[in-house]
Amino acid sequence: xxxxxxxxxxxxxxxxxxxxxxxxxxxxxxxxxxxxxxxxxxxxxxxxxxxxxxxxxxxxxxxxxxxxxxxxxxxxxxxxxxxxxxxxxxxxxxxxxxxxxxxxxxxxxxxxxxxxxxxxxxxxxxxxxxxxxxxxxxxxxxxxxxxxxxxxxxxxxxxxxxxxxxxxxxxxxxxxxxxxxxxxxxxxxxxxxxxxxxxxxxxxxxxxxxxxxxxxxxxxxxxxxxxxxxxxxxxxxxxxxxxxxxxxxxxxxxxxxxxxxxxxxxx
Amino acid sequence: xxxxxxxxxxxxxxxxxxxxxxxxxxxxxxxxxxxxxxxxxxxxxxxxxxxxxxxxxxxxxxxxxxxxxxxxxxxxxxxxxxxxxxxxxxxxxxxxx
Numbered sequence: 001x002x003x004x005x006x007x008x009x010x011x012x013x014x015x016x017x018x019x020x021x022x023x024x025x026x027x028x029x030x031x032x033x034x035x036x037x038x039x040x041x042x043x044x045x046x047x048x049x050x051x052x053x054x055x056x057x058x059x060x061x062x063x064x065x066x067x068x069x070x071x072x073x074x075x076x077x078x079x080x081x082x083x084x085x086x087x088x089x090x091x092x093x094x095x096x097x098x099x100x101x102x103x104x105x106x107x108x109x110x111x112x113x114x115x116x117x118x119x120x121x122x123x124x125x126x127x128x129x130x131x132x133x134x135x136x137x138x139x140x141x142x143x144x145x146x147x148x149x150x151x152x153x154x155x156x157x158x159x160x161x162x163x164x165x166x167x168x169x170x171x172x173x174x175x176x177x178x179x180x181x182x183x184x185x186x187x188x189x190x191x192x193x194x195x196x197x198x199x200x201x202x203x204x205x206x207x208x209x210x211x212x213x214x215x216x217x218x219x220x221x222x223x224x225x226x227x228x229x230x231x232x233x234x235x236x237x238x239x240x241x242x243x244x245x246x247x248x249x250x251x252x253x254x255x256x257x258x259x260x261x262x263x264x265x266x267x
Numbered sequence: 268x269x270x271x272x273x274x275x276x277x278x279x280x281x282x283x284x285x286x287x288x289x290x291x292x293x294x295x296x297x298x299x300x301x302x303x304x305x306x307x308x309x310x311x312x313x314x315x316x317x318x319x320x321x322x323x324x325x326x327x328x329x330x331x332x333x334x335x336x337x338x339x340x341x342x343x344x345x346x347x348x349x350x351x352x353x354x355x356x357x358x359x360x361x362x363x364x
Contacts (some may be wrong), residue, residue, distance in 0.1 A: 131355045152354040157275045159354055175353040190276075192356070204358040225351070230285060236329045236349065 001024040007099065012054055019215040025053060027120075031212045032056040034121040036109060036137060038085040039063070040197030041127030041151045041204060043075040048205035050093040050100045054212070057093060058121060060105035061085045070074070071201040072194035109133050111256035114140040119184065123211060124148045125204050127197075130257035131178045138171035139256055142247045147211060151204040156193050158226040161219045161238060162207050165247055168220040173248075178259055195257035196228050269297060269342050272349040280305045289348075294325060295338040297348060312350060322353040 003011070003022070007029075014020040014028075031054050035042045038061040047117045049057055065073075065080045065088055073085075080088040086104035093102050105117065109128075118124065118140055126137055126148050134152075147164035150171065159264050163170045203224065223236045246253040268288045273281045279288050287305070290296030295317070303307035312323055317338070319325055325332045328348040332340045342348070 083279065103357045129356050131353065134355070153356050154354045157354070159351075175322045177321045179353070190356075217268070223351070225349075227285070231362065234329075234349070236326050236351070239334050241333070259311060 001029065007053075010097075010099075012232075014052065020213060024213045024215070027212050028053045028209070029055045029213075031123070032058070032121045033208055034058040034060065034124045035127060036115065036124060037061050037127040037129065038073075038075055038089040038135065039069065039127060039129060040072045040153065040192065041201040042089070042125070042197045043073045044201035045090060045125050045127060045151075045205040045208070046075060046093055047096060048202060050102075051096045052205075052209055053097065053099055054208075055099070056101045056103065056121075058103040058105060058117070059086050059089050060107060060109055060117065061089070062108045072192065072197050074198070109136060110168045111136060111258045114256065115144065118144050118146050123144065123208055125208050126150050127201060127204065130261060132261055134171060134257055135178055136256060139246050139253055141165055143256075149207045149211070151197075151200045153192060153196050153200050154188060155190055156196060156228040158196055158203075158228075160200055160203045160207065160224040161222060162211065164211075164218075164220045169238045169240040170244065170247045172237060172246045172253070173244045174223070176241075176243075176245050182261070193228055195211055196226075199228070200226060204237050268344060269346045269348050271297070271301065272347065274350055274352055276299060276352065277308060277311060277350065280307050280311075293338065293342060294327070294332055294340050294348070297342060298338070324351045325349070326351060 011025045014025050015022055033049055033054050035046050038059050046057060063077045063085050065083050065085055068082050069076060075089045075092045084106050086106045090102040093100055101171050114136055124146055142165045148164060150161050150163055152159045164238050207218055211218050221238050223238050225234045242249050245251060268290055271287050271289050273285055289297045289300045291300045298309055298312060314320055327340060327346050
């Protein structure tokens with residue numbers, strides 16, 4: 001790929017890195033990444049991916065910007081309150097980098113649309129905020145072989161990993177089934193330290209970029225836990241589970257499931 | 268004594284402590300010991316049959332007990348046990364969108 005003079009200047013701090021170079025920058029420009037959610041995690045992740053020159057960024061979110069989002073969702077501004085998050089996100093990302101093709105999907109991911117949407121992308125960054133979408137996305141990822149950079153947060157704590165069904169465990173290897181409705185952890189409006197999704201979403205962006213470049217070691221098979229109160233990072237081993245209901249030896253989940261949005265009493 | 272790392276949603280049961288100490292030769296014994304000091308922890312971690320719930324994982328150091336001996340996994344004195352539940356959120360609300 002031939003870079004324009006402007007691209008050479010814009011991406012110069014990448015291009016001089018041995019791990020990126022012109023070859024890596026071309027990979028980024030050709031990459032297609034789907035962001036699930038334009039909220040707390042999706043904001044920093046999408047901003048860094050756009051700044052890095054990821055050529056196509058799809059963003060799916062059916063929500064509108066609320067004033068209470070602005071404490072952490074840095075894709076959106078005061079003037080965006082009431083607008084569709086995907087519209088606000090598209091504007092912000094293109095203001096950072098007009099090279100990037102942003103594809104907005106103002107809808108909720110479901111069993112009818114997920115396969116068709118995933119087909120268009122190389123990699124998914126999951127910044128959603130509910131378990132039904134996480135399970136749906138996981139199963140679709142196993143069925144399509146598309147990797148998912150997973151991030152989740154609760155108050156001061158975050159989890160990050162990469163589920164690549166072609167080489168490692170999936171979300172159901174970790175947590176085989178969603179909890180019953182009366183037992184959903186972290187379901188209620190629990191509050192969140194505004195900068196927490198900034199950190200976790202940035203870690204997701206780093207994983208996505210490394211995955212696209214083929215640089216370093218990704219978090220495939222490792223769960224990174226972050227605790228902002230203790231400023232503590234820990235890593236745990238994740239195994240591919242032979243008994244996994246979707247990617248194991250005898251799968252019982254063979255089609256997509258739209259789980260009910262459940263939120264019962266607190267865990 | 269093992270050190271047990273408590274996830275944020277359960278810290279209300281441990282007086283806000285992120286780490287507590289507990290005794291036990293195995294994970295099952297450790298959970299019973301935790302329950303005796305912090306009432307209500309066990310039923311969050313285990314179902315009525317005493318099996319660890321499917322949306323909760325327990326790690327000894329960095330290894331998942333499901334790939335060791337589950338609740339029968341033996342503990343060494345300086346082990347660090349982590350209780351890690353599935354977290355839904357990406358947004359701080361858990362239900363929006």
